Structure formats: structure tokens, C-alpha cells
Amino acid sequence: MSDRLPPLTALRAFDAAARHMSFAKAAEELSVTPAALSFQIKSLEEHLGAPLFRRLNRAVELTAAGKTLAAGTEQSFEGLRLAWRNVTRAQEENTLTVTAGPAFTAKWLAPRLFHFVQAHPEIELRFSATLRIMDFDRDDVDVAIRFGMGGRNDDGLYSKPIIQDWVTPMMHPVLAEKYPDPESLAHAPLLDQEDTRFLKPALDWPAWFRAAGLTASPEISAHFNQADHAIDAAAAGGGVILGRVSLSERDLLEGRLVMPFPLALTTEAHYRFVCPHGTETRPQVAAFLAWLEAEAQSLLAYREGREFISAADVSV
Amino acid sequence: MSDRLPPLTALRAFDAAARHMSFAKAAEELSVTPAALSFQIKSLEEHLGAPLFRRLNRAVELTAAGKTLAAGTEQSFEGLRLAWRNVTRAQEENTLTVTAGPAFTAKWLAPRLFHFVQAHPEIELRFSATLRIMDFDRDDVDVAIRFGMGGRNDDGLYSKPIIQDWVTPMMHPVLAEKYPDPESLAHAPLLDQEDTRFLKPALDWPAWFRAAGLTASPEISAHFNQADHAIDAAAAGGGVILGRVSLSERDLLEGRLVMPFPLALTTEAHYRFVCPHGTETRPQVAAFLAWLEAEAQSLLAYREGREFISAADVSV
DNA sequence: CGGATCAGATAAGTTATACTTAACTGACAT
DNA sequence: ATGTCAGTTAAGTATAACTTATCTGATCCG
Numbered sequence: 001m002s003d004r005l006p007p008l009t010a011l012r013a014f015d016a017a018a019r020h021m022s023f024a025k026a027a028e029e030l031s032v033t034p035a036a037l038s039f040q041i042k043s044l045e046e047h048l049g050a051p052l053f054r055r056l057n058r059a060v061e062l063t064a065a066g067k068t069l070a071a072g073t074e075q076s077f078e079g080l081r082l083a084w085r086n087v088t089r090a091q092e093e094n095t096l097t098v099t100a101g102p103a104f105t106a107k108w109l110a111p112r113l114f115h116f117v118q119a120h121p122e123i124e125l126r127f128s129a130t131l132r133i134m135d136f137d138r139d140d141v142d143v144a145i146r147f148g149m150g151g152r153n154d155d156g157l158y159s160k161p162i163i164q165d166w167v168t169p170m171m172h173p174v175l176a177e178k179y180p181d182p183e184s185l186a187h188a189p190l191l192d193q194e195d196t197r198f199l200k201p202a203l204d205w206p207a208w209f210r211a212a213g214l215t216a217s218p219e220i221s222a223h224f225n226q227a228d229h230a231i232d233a234a235a236a237g238g239g240v241i242l243g244r245v246s247l248s249e250r251d252l253l254e255g256r257l258v259m260p261f262p263l264a265l266t267t268e269a270h271y272r273f274v275c276p277h278g279t280e281t282r283p284q285v286a287a288f289l290a291w292l293e294a295e296a297q298s299l300l301a302y303r304e305g306r307e308f309i310s311a312a313d314v315s316v
Numbered sequence: 317m318s319d320r321l322p323p324l325t326a327l328r329a330f331d332a333a334a335r336h337m338s339f340a341k342a343a344e345e346l347s348v349t350p351a352a353l354s355f356q357i358k359s360l361e362e363h364l365g366a367p368l369f370r371r372l373n374r375a376v377e378l379t380a381a382g383k384t385l386a387a388g389t390e391q392s393f394e395g396l397r398l399a400w401r402n403v404t405r406a407q408e409e410n411t412l413t414v415t416a417g418p419a420f421t422a423k424w425l426a427p428r429l430f431h432f433v434q435a436h437p438e439i440e441l442r443f444s445a446t447l448r449i450m451d452f453d454r455d456d457v458d459v460a461i462r463f464g465m466g467g468r469n470d471d472g473l474y475s476k477p478i479i480q481d482w483v484t485p486m487m488h489p490v491l492a493e494k495y496p497d498p499e500s501l502a503h504a505p506l507l508d509q510e511d512t513r514f515l516k517p518a519l520d521w522p523a524w525f526r527a528a529g530l531t532a533s534p535e536i537s538a539h540f541n542q543a544d545h546a547i548d549a550a551a552a553g554g555g556v557i558l559g560r561v562s563l564s565e566r567d568l569l570e571g572r573l574v575m576p577f578p579l580a581l582t583t584e585a586h587y588r589f590v591c592p593h594g595t596e597t598r599p600q601v602a603a604f605l606a607w608l609e610a611e612a613q614s615l616l617a618y619r620e621g622r623e624f625i626s627a628a629d630v631s632v
Numbered sequence: 633c634g635g636a637t638c639a640g641a642t643a644a645g646t647t648a649t650a651c652t653t654a655a656c657t658g659a660c661a662t
Numbered sequence: 663a664t665g666t667c668a669g670t671t672a673a674g675t676a677t678a679a680c681t682t683a684t685c686t687g688a689t690c691c692g
Contacts, residue, residue: 004347005393005400008324009650024668031320036651038670043649049595050407051452057659058668065403072399076392077321083388084321087381091366136367279365325679340639352680354641359678373688374639 006047013040014052015077018062018070096284097126100145103195103227104271107247109145116291123284136276142285144274145292148199154272158280160289163246163271163296166308167203168264170243170257171234179240182261185209186216189239192223193230196269201315203267208242210314212263231257245302246271252302262307265314322363329356330368331393334378334386412600413442416461419511419543420587423563425461432607439600452592458601460590461608464515470588474596476605479562479587479612482624483519484580486559486573487550495556498577501525502532505555508539509546512585517631519583524558526630528579547573561618562587568618578623581630 005011016026017037027037045051052066062070100109105127116125136144136157150159169185179188196203205218221239224230231248234241235256241248242265243257251257273292279285321327332342333353343353361367368382378386416425421443432441452460452473466475485501495504512519521534537555540546547564550557551572557564558581559573567573589608595601 005328005396007649008328008396011396011400012321012324022668023670032650033652034669035653035671038668039650042670048404048407049598055669057657060669065406068406069399069403072395072402076395076399079388079392079395080321080324080327083385083392084327086388087385088364090381090384091364282365323678338639339641348679349681350640351642351682354639355679358641371640373686376640 006044010040010044010047011073012077013037014044014066014069015073017041017053017060018066019074021060021062023060095124095126096143096288097141098143098145098288099141100127101147101195103231103247104145104147106228107231107250111250112295115295116288119291120284120287123287125288142275142279142282143288145271146274147271148269150272154274156277157274158277159272159274161270161272162292163299164266165244165246165270166264166266166303167208167242167244168259168306169208169240169261170231170248170252170259171240172237172256173258174237175240176258176260180260182212182214182263183216185218185240186214187219189221190218191230191233191239191241192220193227193241194223194225195227199267199269199311201267201311203242203265203269203311205242206316207311207314208263208265210316211265211309211311212261246296246299249299249302259302262305264306264308265311266308267311322360326356326360326363327389328393329353330360330382330385331389333357333369333376334382335390337376337378339376411440411442412459412604413457414459414461414604415457416443417463417511417543419547419563420461420463422544423547423566427566428611431611432604435607436600436603439603441604458591458595458598459604461587462590463587464585466588470590472593473590474593475588475590477586477588478608479615480582481560481562481586482580482582482619483524483558483560484575484622485524485556485577486547486564486568486575487556488553488572489574490553491556492574492576496576498528498530498579499532501534501556502530503535505537506534507546507549507555507557508536509543509557510539510541511543515583515585515627517583517627519558519581519585519627521558522632523627523630524579524581526632527581527625528577562612562615565615565618575618578621580622580624581627582624583627 013026013030013032013036016029017023020026020029023037023041024034027034030037041053045053048065050065051063052069053060054063098109109127113125116123145162146154147165169182171179171188175188179185190205192205201207205220209216209218222233224233227244227247230241231243231251233239234243235251243259245252245259248257252259273289275285280289329342329346329348329352332345333339336342336345339353339357340350343350346353357369361369364381366381367379368385369376370379414425425443429441432439461478462470463481485498487495487504491504495501506521508521517523521536525532525534538549540549543560543563546557547559547567549555550559551567559575561568561575564573568575589605591601596605
């Protein structure tokens, strides 16, 4: 004899009927008509080859077979309901898993965690810091913050730009006194950030030098593959970076970095919010996006008094 | 939040996939195509609003949500399988519940129990002795032995005649010496069995006297509402019964009763085997019917040398 | 390194499960 | 005697669940 179960809908009908000792009440619990429930019970009895209930006209009682079956189904269905309740609760619980690059996580998101938690104490935020392009079908994340131009990796996803970034030289105040004008940067220790290397047109020191009309070539003294490491080095006085204001905001506010020259390069690359279509309306996802957009507003203040040149305008 | 479960077919698909860690193997277990199983998992994920598996191309692994759900579904579905196995086994176990009249049960079935058990040690026979017409939809019985002409109570049932009974005077041997011929029965203590009173044409002492050509009226000295009680009284020498050979076989064999006169009344009433249509092919039901038919064959021997008159031929 | 294989995914079409409404039955209550 | 109630069944409808065919991408093997 195979271990095959009968139609589960019929088993569920039986379970409800056995618990209520009433087909009408069982039908109500399952949101079906009494006719449907009666039919389900009958089909289960045919499957078994024996009655499960004695019909006493306006009431029913379990047969011996019915009692045998009910003993096992009640706790099993309760177990299924509990399992489903657990997993749906875990989903509906205001947990939000966000993935973003390590630099953005460390320099932009994490510092603001306190603001978000304060504004949304009911949402439990979880970070997953990786440069890998997360696949929403494969990876257990709700939201991603991606940097770049967008494109194929966003196919089939909900996407919205958050931060239209730009870069400008940033350095410790002591270094700013030593190199007081753009021309002096030709002799300054310049730090390279490799994480933007993939961008076209380039957003690097050569491009900035061209935008500044400098004929001298920039001399790179060190390379960093993670932007936050480069920022930390610059804030410690170790050199000058072509910094993104979004990543450097904290160091700027606390005076570890200054942006002494008004010239800045703009790019079409941007930080953007990405999630599976349809989940953007989930309460905690929507709350997170709204918060992101509000927080990003503060970056606009840094644009005041600056002169912007597009990286596309100075590309070779 | 309501406690509603998602479609149970999808939950079962998930359970199988989680146990096998393979959609293909799960599909095989459930006898569906991998396409169907993939679709079921996807629909469950849409119901939940989160993935339950990470697709690693040729493999899958459970997400956190999947692990949460799997923890509860595995034992619950195992519980359902066990419950169904228990009740089907109880059904398929060679248990047979038979209902028949008390007289037939006491005088014909029970004495033969040893024969049946000997012939079918694997079948557990259970008797339910009652005169009430059992309803197979309401009552937990597999088979009924009914006496009578058949009719409306057999509607929708499988029915087969087992014993075409007849009646003749029976008495203890001592009484047979005292009343050696039919005419002498006019002065004998005659016992009436009320359980055949419903039959038309009548199968009672007046009918037998008419068949025998006796002009005297039978004088009933006692009435019994259960035939087996009347038989016991006659076997003890308490009077003469118009006995059914089927019920009296044991007492005849053991010499407690004799049938001294060849004249016997026949009737269209008979003992017949009845069960719900479709269950006559169940092994233990079929075995029981075959056994009944074989056992009934022994009654034919009592017909030798007898003279039969139909009760219909002497009815008034 | 190229071709074969495998497991999972999806679209389109088909089947049958599961539902509905309407009407019936029989016992019970008024 | 009539109305009510819970369960039942027939007939019709909706959709869930299945199929086949084909695709994709990673892995395996010669």
C-alpha cells in the first residue's frame, strides 16, 4: 500500500467537521457552502471505503473510523496552521533586509541607523553588505541600494534613484593648507578609489584635472579597492581623495575632511533603491524608501556655491 | 490576521521539496511533473510574499522563511500520513462487522463461528445482533443478514439470497412419542414464534394445519417474540414449534429436536446477504459471502424425503 | 573546449477538483 | 399542521492543478 494521502481539501473539511461536530459550522470556518463540505466529506468516505460520520439528520457523530482519523488530523492541521502562522508572522513582522555596497553601508546607511530606528522603532533593519549583485529570486533580501547607471541587473525590478552623486577633492584641513589651490594638487598625495573604475565616462583624477584645466598629470600615491577605506585614510591626513559627498558626509560634518575647491564633477551614475516589483508597497519597504528619500535631501545643501561639470564633458 | 492556510496542495509540494531538497524528487514522490511542482512552490511563495527556496540552478536550498516553515510542515504532514494510514489500515484490516437478527445470530451464525475462524483466521468477525434494519450510511456495519422478502429496505444495496427456508413441526423426542401423527398435534402444546408474523402469506400453525388437511384449530400454549427462545423451549420438551430448519440445525443434530412429519411449508421469505454496492468485492466481504453460501449448502440435506407445500397455496 | 546532461522555470493548453445555486429530505420545534 | 434547521444531491460554473513543450544556465564529461 502506497503512502498517498487523499485530497487534502477533503481531509481539511473532515478535520473542521470533526472539531465542530457540525458540517454547517465547519463550512463557515472554511468559507465554503455546506453543500461543498458535505461533498468533501462524502468523497473522503468514498476514498476510504467506510463512513466517517453517522448522519443523525440534524447532527452528526463520528464513527469508529472517524474517531481514529480525527485523533490524528486535529493536531496535524493545528501544526500546519502554527507553521504557517510562524512563517507569515516572520514575514509580516517589520523586518527589512537591505543590501548595499560595503562603503555605502558603512559610510551612509550605518551612521543613519539611529535616525531610522528612531523614526521607525517597529521595523527591524538588517544589513547585508556586499558588492555582489543580489538576485531577489535567489537571495533573501527585501531591498537593495545599488550604485551605477542602472540597466540589465534591474530588469523586472522596481527601481528609483535616491542620490545623484558628484565628486570633488576632499582632504584633511591640514593638507588643505598645504595645497591651497587646484594647481597645487599636481604635487599632492592623491588617493585612487577603484570602486568607481567601472563607470563610463570616467570619474577619476584625470577627469577632474581636465575639468580644472590643469595640464599636469595627477600622481596617484595609493589605491584602495573599497571607498570607505580611502575616505578613512584621507580623514587621517594620508592624502586627497576625489570623494563622493554622500559617502563623506559624516567626515565633512565632523571636520575631518574639507572640500576647499568649488569645482565638482557630476555623473549619471547614482545610488538607487531597488526591490522586486510589487513589494514596494509593503509597509516597511515603503517606509524605508520614504526615509531614504528624506535623508538624501540633506545632501542637496552641499551643492550650494559649487561649480559642476559633467564627467561626460571632459571625457577623452 | 485570519488563520487561513494557503492551498494545501502547495503546502504539500513545499513539504516534499523541503524533505528532498529537490523539486524533481519531490515531483516524483507526488506523481506530478516538475513543472507542476515548481509552479506550486512559486504560488506558495507569492501567497507568503517571500521566497522559500534559493534556486542554485541545479539545486535548491531553503531560505530562513523556508526553514521556519519546513520545521512545522514536516511533522504535520507525517502526522497526516500516519492518521490516514491508521484509518485505512483499520479499514483494510480483515475486520468484518456483521449484523443479523438475534435468533439467526445465536442459532446459525454463532455456532458456526469456529468454522469461519478456522477457515479465515485473518478475518476478525464482529457481530451486531439486532432486529433493527441497519442503515449502511448511518451504522458502522459491513454486512447484514436479513430475513424476509426483500424490498425497499434493500434499495441501493447489493443483495443475494443465502437460505431459502421452510418450516415443519419440531419437538423433543419424548413429545414425538406422545404425539406420533399430525392429527395428534391438535392436542399438543404448540409454541408460537412472533418474529415471522409479518410474513404474507402467513407461515404459522393455522397454515400448517390447512396444509395437512386438519380441520381442528391449533391451540397455542405459549408465545415467544424471539425465535431462539422458542427453539430452546421446544428442545427442553416444553412444546412443539413450527421450526425453521436453519435455526434449529444444531438442536436437530444433537438430538434435542426431531422432525417426525414429512410435511413442510415453504415460503418466498429467505435469509439474504446485504451490503453496500461496491463493497461486495472487498476481500473479507467476498470471503464471508462465499463461506455463508458454502455453509448454507448443508441445509439442503434436510430436504430429502420431505413433502413441500407452499404457504401461498394454503393461505386464506 | 565543445557538446551533452540536468534541474528548475515558464507559457499555453487541458483536465478535473472544488466550488456555487437550487431544491430536496427528514427530524425537531412551535 | 406548519415552519425551521442541518445535511444531501443534481446540475452548472470557475479555477486550481495538471500536462506538454520549450527554454535557461550551470555542471559534467569526453
